[in-house]
Amino acid sequence: MFRVIRRAWRYMVFALSGRLDELSDPRIQIEQAIQEAKEQHQRLTQQAAAVIGNERELEMRLARSLEETGKLQANARQAILLAEQSRAAGDERKALSYEDSARAFASRLVAAETAMQDAQLMHERAAQASGQARAAVENNAMALQKKIAERMRLLSQLDQAKMQEQLNKAMGDLSGLAPAGDTPTMDAVREKIEKRYARSLGEAELTSNSVEARMIEVERASIDVEGAARLEAIRDSLGLNKKPEVES
Structure with a gap:
């Protein structure tokens, strides 16, 4: 019994000493x-x-x-x-x-x-x-x-070791290798932004192919034709569209 107690005591002392070495500055x-x-x-x-x-x-x-x-x-x-x-x-x-x-x-x-x-x-x-x-x-x-x-x-x-550890931690955060926590990683943020951007592109594509979009496009083309005709009429009223006379 005494031998067991002594062995357990030595084990505790060794374990505590090792833990103390780990925690020591x-x-x-x-x-x-x-x-x-x-x-x-x-x-x-x-x-x-x-x-x-x-x-x-x-x-x-x-x-x-x-x-x-x-x-x-x-x-x-x-x-x-x-x-x-x-x-x-x-x-x-x-x-x-x-x-x-x-x-x-x-x-x-x-x-x-x-x-x-x-x-x-x-x-x-x-x-x-x-x-x-x-x-x-x-x-x-x-x-x-x-x-x-x-x-x-x-x-x-x-x-130098502390600085390298901080650098490794920062590089780990940038590469997305850092463990999940309250602060999101760059990969997670990039994935979220790319997902929103892709969704917006899809919505824009659907909108451009809709009937309403084509109607607006036709109306805009008609307005452009009328605007060009009006511009020509103004030029005629100003005498800017008269062809020069050819001398015989």
Whole structure:
């Protein structure tokens, strides 16, 4: 039973995820991916800064250790010289005191040199880690720039896809391939107009062949003949139709 419930849950999660991907706006998804890449780069930069800061701290500690080692070595040398000078002057007690100081400086010098070696080893490791961190930041910065450039390309491609979809829809409407809706297609309008035009031509043909049309045509011809005769009479009254006399 538990296995069935788990399988059903996984199916629901997969189905909802697929539906969400279908409904998601690609532009928003692109911006989300870029924002995630920027945040990841920022986290990586902060981690690299901490690594580089640790290198700098160890470098300063190593410098102090070198300085302290140099001072202890100089003090030990000075104590030995003073002991030799006191012994040469016949002051054995003072010479022994300087020798005790020299041994103390030498002991501290050994401890300082050990600490300095440890500091050098830690600094070398930190320098190596710092170099890797710098390289990681540079590589990630290049990858981020590529993603930003890819974003511009994808957004441009998305706009072209939307424009092409609108063009395809418009061409589909013009070609009559669009699904039926409230707005008629051009084919439907053209078919309606052609049907009305053909009907009007048929009615005109029937009207022209009717008895009434022929009677009107005869009457119009009679009127035209009478009009021509009247025009000739007017011309005769004006003397325009007289034939010119022929000279003998």
